[in-house]
Amino acid sequence: MKKKNIKNKKSYARLVGLIFLVAIAVSFVFHQYYTTDVLNKGKEIKVSHIKQKKLFKIAPKEEIMSNNVLRCEPSNISSNKNRLAGKYSLNQFLIKRNIEKLVGNKPMKNMVGEIASRNLETASYLVAIAKHESNLGKFSPKKDGKDCFNYWGFRGSYNKTKSGYSCFDSPEQAVSVVGNRIQRLNEIENINTPEEMLVWKCGSSCAGHNPSDVKRWKENVDYYYKKINS
Structure with missing residues (x-):
């Protein structure tokens, strides 16, 4: 009888230990996911904010001749001399x-x-x-x-x-x-x-x-x- 009780206690202890380990693992995974998600969201907001602030500065233009009429077209040139100051x-x-x-x-x-x-x-x-x-x-x-x-x-x-x-x-x-x-x-x-x-x-x-x-x-x-x- 005593041997049976001891065996039951050992099984119970193992079960409790297993549950405890599972709980720790779930908590760790949840923490990692939540932290990464928050950081990523923060990065997206930061990048979006930077792009919005710089957008108006980079819009180079050059005048070209076409059919004897001048028009303005976008240019791929991105040197400082083509950065806009207003229009x-x-x-x-x-x-x-x-x-x-x-x-x-x-x-x-x-x-x-x-x-x-x-x-x-x-x-x-x-x-x-x-x-x-x-x-x-x-x-x-x-x-x-x-x-x-x-x-x-x-x-x-x-x-x-x-x-x-x-x-x-x-x-x-x-x-x-x-x-x-x-x-x-x-x-x-x-x-x-x-x-x-x-x-x-x-x-x-x-x-x-x-x-x-x-x-x-x-x-x-x-x-x-x-x-x-x-």
């Missing part, structure tokens, strides 16, 4: 500040935003040429007493004045038409220096122009082009 790339933002300093309160101040949104070469020549041709709009064509927003001596077919200059309806139209022409000279006809840009003043040849005027035009455009980019 402008970093370089455009810096150029915009230089243009604002140069233009001051002259009439061209109403065009600064539009000009700065162009590519850097186009923006620089828009300002440098206008500085020489009209002192940034101070001396420019008028039609029926109204400003034509033509600060570059541009002669086109649109709404001509009696002297043959294009009279634009708005600063935006002026920057678009003249900017497209300058950009075409840069990108399609490979005119990339102030000296080459003399075609703006002379046309196909400067032979019939006053040499001192030609020299002054080139020097002034070169000076202000560099000033904007400094």
Whole structure:
């Protein structure tokens, strides 16, 4: 009888021990799962928060020529110069500040935003040429007493004045038409220096122009082009 009781006690002890071990194992597994789940959720929230904060900074853009019309398209370039500062790339933002300093309160101040949104070469020549041709709009064509927003001596077919200059309806139209022409000279006809840009003043040849005027035009455009980019 005593042997039977001892045997029962040993079996009971083993059962209790087994239950205890199972309980510990279940508790450990639950703890590991719960901790990992919480940590993973925390990581997801953290990553999502970081992505949301950085998203607006990385949106590089470049202007391209297509069917003689300019449009903006996304670019895969991710260098610092293409990071956005508002609606402008970093370089455009810096150029915009230089243009604002140069233009001051002259009439061209109403065009600064539009000009700065162009590519850097186009923006620089828009300002440098206008500085020489009209002192940034101070001396420019008028039609029926109204400003034509033509600060570059541009002669086109649109709404001509009696002297043959294009009279634009708005600063935006002026920057678009003249900017497209300058950009075409840069990108399609490979005119990339102030000296080459003399075609703006002379046309196909400067032979019939006053040499001192030609020299002054080139020097002034070169000076202000560099000033904007400094």
